[in-house]
Amino acid sequence: MSHLLAVRKLTKRYRRGGGVLSESPGGSDFTAVDDVSFEVAAGETFAIVGESGCGKTTLARMLLRLIEPDAGEILFQGKNILELPAEGMRAERRQMQMIFQDPFASLNPRMKVGEIVGEPLAIHEAKVGKAERATRAAEALRRVGLDEVALQRYPHEFSGGQRQRIGIARALILRPKLIVADEPVSALDVSVGAQVLLLLQELQQELGLTYIFISHSLPVVAQLATHIAVMRAGRFVECGAAKQILQHPQVGYTKELLASVPEIPAAANS
Amino acid sequence: MYIDFAEDLGKAWRCHYDFGVNELLKVNGLTVELATPAGWVRPVNGVLLGIGAGESVGLVGESGSGKTMLSLALMGLLPPGARVSGEIWLDAAQSTQRNAEESRNLVGQTEEEWRAVRGREIAMIFQEPMTSLNPVMRVGAQVAEAIRAHEPRIAEAELQRRMLAALEQASVPEPEVRARQFPHQLSGGLRQRVMIAMALAGRPKVLIADEPTTALDVTVQKQILELLDKLRREMGLGLLFITHDLGVVARIADRVAVMYAGRIIEQGPTEQVLEAPLHPYTQGLLAASPKLERGKLVPIPGTVPQLTALPPGCSFAPRCAFHRMECDARVPEFRPSGAEHAARCVLV
Numbered sequence: 001m002s003h004l005l006a007v008r009k010l011t012k013r014y015r016r017g018g019g020v021l022s023e024s025p026g027g028s029d030f031t032a033v034d035d036v037s038f039e040v041a042a043g044e045t046f047a048i049v050g051e052s053g054c055g056k057t058t059l060a061r062m063l064l065r066l067i068e069p070d071a072g073e074i075l076f077q078g079k080n081i082l083e084l085p086a087e088g089m090r091a092e093r094r095q096m097q098m099i100f101q102d103p104f105a106s107l108n109p110r111m112k113v114g115e116i117v118g119e120p121l122a123i124h125e126a127k128v129g130k131a132e133r134a135t136r137a138a139e140a141l142r143r144v145g146l147d148e149v150a151l152q153r154y155p156h157e158f159s160g161g162q163r164q165r166i167g168i169a170r171a172l173i174l175r176p177k178l179i180v181a182d183e184p185v186s187a188l189d190v191s192v193g194a195q196v197l198l199l200l201q202e203l204q205q206e207l208g209l210t211y212i213f214i215s216h217s218l219p220v221v222a223q224l225a226t227h228i229a230v231m232r233a234g235r236f237v238e239c240g241a242a243k244q245i246l247q248h249p250q251v252g253y254t255k256e257l258l259a260s261v262p263e264i265p266a267a268a269n270s
Numbered sequence: 271m272y273i274d275f276a277e278d279l280g281k282a283w284r285c286h287y288d289f290g291v292n293e294l295l296k297v298n299g300l301t302v303e304l305a306t307p308a309g310w311v312r313p314v315n316g317v318l319l320g321i322g323a324g325e326s327v328g329l330v331g332e333s334g335s336g337k338t339m340l341s342l343a344l345m346g347l348l349p350p351g352a353r354v355s356g357e358i359w360l361d362a363a364q365s366t367q368r369n370a371e372e373s374r375n376l377v378g379q380t381e382e383e384w385r386a387v388r389g390r391e392i393a394m395i396f397q398e399p400m401t402s403l404n405p406v407m408r409v410g411a412q413v414a415e416a417i418r419a420h421e422p423r424i425a426e427a428e429l430q431r432r433m434l435a436a437l438e439q440a441s442v443p444e445p446e447v448r449a450r451q452f453p454h455q456l457s458g459g460l461r462q463r464v465m466i467a468m469a470l471a472g473r474p475k476v477l478i479a480d481e482p483t484t485a486l487d488v489t490v491q492k493q494i495l496e497l498l499d500k501l502r503r504e505m506g507l508g509l510l511f512i513t514h515d516l517g518v519v520a521r522i523a524d525r526v527a528v529m530y531a532g533r534i535i536e537q538g539p540t541e542q543v544l545e546a547p548l549h550p551y552t553q554g555l556l557a558a559s560p561k562l563e564r565g566k567l568v569p570i571p572g573t574v575p576q577l578t579a580l581p582p583g584c585s586f587a588p589r590c591a592f593h594r595m596e597c598d599a600r601v602p603e604f605r606p607s608g609a610e611h612a613a614r615c616v617l618v
Contacts, residue, residue, distance in 0.1 A: 189514065197560070
């Protein structure tokens with residue numbers, strides 16, 4: 001088993017239009033993700049970069065079967081998870097967790113942080129007692145740099161960066177192997193976003209995590225990625241080692257994306 | 271505790287626009303106060319800023335720095351109950367040449383007086399054009415409405431011609447076709463172009479752009495930045511470009527003002543501020559900004575202070591690696607480094 005994750009010819013189509021007011025009453029097919037294949041080895045950070053509507057979020061969600069693909073295979077540790085029944089999938093999902101973009105929308109405002117972080121344990125390891133759940137939640141919070149007094153508080157009492165840390169703690173509590181991070185820093189301020197990127201780096205080194213990192217921002221991706229796939233209109237237009245893509249892009253679209261990034265001139269004194 | 275600005279004015283340093291000849295907008299000691307359950311707070315605190323004709327000034331800050339509240343104050347759009355003090359001089363240089371009495375302090379104007387300024391003298395575009403456009407009205411009609419608001423007696427044929435010219439000026443391709451479409455039929459970039467066409471309909475002298483490209487893809491962002499740059503040069507617009515992105519500032523701005531906790535803490539020519547930042551906060555922002563090459567990101571420790579609990583001296587002191595005793599004594603005044611570059615920091 002060479003790869004932690006291997007994706008083969010993954011495809012998702014949506015029916016578009018077809019309403020009574022539509023010009024084409026039958027509707028037409030729109031392929032959000034089109035025949036995408038890639039492999040990710042354990043410990044790598046595989047980044048998927050693209051502009052809005054390119055299909056990167058649909059692809060990310062399919063990897064966890066939050067959206068069901070129409071065709072293709074997702075091999076996680078050699079096992080095609082698309083063939084798994086609900087029960088089997090639940091067992092696999094423990095090892096695959098997701099971090100979302102908006103730390104304000106992804107945390108239940110009526111639950112205390114301790115319950116939010118401990119919830120995956122309650123679902124996947126029901127036999128774990130309440131006391132141990134609290135201990136593990138506190139441990140997960142410590143790992144992301146939050147004090148355990150946070151356990152008794154509600155999400156609104158935290159800043160955006162702290163909420164993103166809570167989301168990361170929740171993703172870590174089941175000790176997953178793979179984390180799919182969908183734009184984890186794009187809603188955050190620059191100084192706070194850098195804190196979260198560094199935290200993700202540290203966690204990867206400590207826990208040997210593998211990341212699928214979805215982003216619209218090449219500079220953000222450049223900080224973490226070992227591999228980069230550039231996505232456009234549902235397809236990978238270019239995919240390779242991060243250094244190769246950033247320094248020697250082959251495809252016109254990748255070059256255009258790189259040239260569009262507003263760059264900060266190098267500081268003279270740093 | 272509102273002492274720092276008055277002292278600044280008395281000190282030797284003046285930014286170059288203080289005696290600029292073609293100065294359009296001059297903001298002096300502008301302070302906005304809002305009532306909160308915890309007492310009055312100052313989201314804008316003693317701001318000193320100037321914009322010349324055809325000049326582009328980048329206003330940089332993170333969320334809560336007060337940059338949006340400052341732009342609303344410049345438009346007279348503050349929430350009810352806000353207290354404003356200080357001065358906003360429009361077209362100051364031109365007025366002094368003719369007649370000093372003609373130059374007006376916009377602070378304290380009535381709503382009716384503001385209405386004559388908004389759109390006509392100072393116009394604004396926002397981050398999300400979809401929320402500013404009427405979803406059930408064709409975009410051509412919306413642009414025409416903006417023109418008619420400023421010229422009620424305009425003839426219908428002339429109005430149509432001006433509407434198409436406005437769309438064309440904002441580089442909307444096929445303006446006749448687009449004018450008949452509704453906002454949802456346009457891409458985000460085209461919607462922002464329509465907003466720019468509407469903002470320029472009243473032929474304003476100053477355009478405030480509040481994060482106008484933040485919601486757009488990078489390739490579209492590049493086009494909008496190029497358009498704004500072209501327009502301000504062609505029309506001699508004073509452009510105040512508000513953003514959190516230092517890379518965008520590097521592309522669009524002649525000068526940069528960095529805002530933190532309601533105060534401008536550094537300003538100067540763009541290259542000088544980005545390549546040789548004076549204030550530790552500006553240095554921190556630069557070190558925390560991801561670049562295209564992998565480098566060591568250095569986050570700024572801690573978080574932005576609450577406006578209800580600002581430190582007594584420099585607002586950045588609690589997060590600052592160079593913090594010393596004198597930083598807590600009082601708010602540092604602007605100290606110059608060269609003719610045009612200055613920062614509120616005791617280290618300068």
